Amino acid sequence: MSENSNPAISPAFLEALVCPFGQAPLELNGDLLICTSCKASFRINDGVPEMMRETVILPEGMESPDALPCQSGDA
Numbered sequence: 507m508s509e510n511s512n513p514a515i516s517p518a519f520l521e522a523l524v525c526p527f528g529q530a531p532l533e534l535n536g537d538l539l540i541c542t543s544c545k546a547s548f549r550i551n552d553g554v555p556e557m558m559r560e561t562v563i564l565p566e567g568m569e570s571p572d573a574l575p576c577q578s579g580d581a
């Protein structure tokens with residue numbers, strides 16, 4: 507167990523999760539899941555990741571989910 511592990515998110519569950527914008531793997535960082543590709547973050551609320559366009563925390567400098575690099579080219 508690392509310091510970053512969230513008891514609500516098991517390693518197997520984490521492995522099954524992918525970025526909703528580009529299917530890239532996510533990594534756990536405290537109460538956030540962060541896309542390893544586009545760096546979008548998703549809050550974990552009561553053990554349930556909020557992985558919707560409406561709840562995504564965009565990386566610095568990003569103004570819209572449409573601009574996430576994860577998503578571009580996959581249309």
Ligand SMILES: [Zn+2]
Pocket residue numbers: 525526527528529530541542543544545546574576
């Ligand atoms: Zn992504």
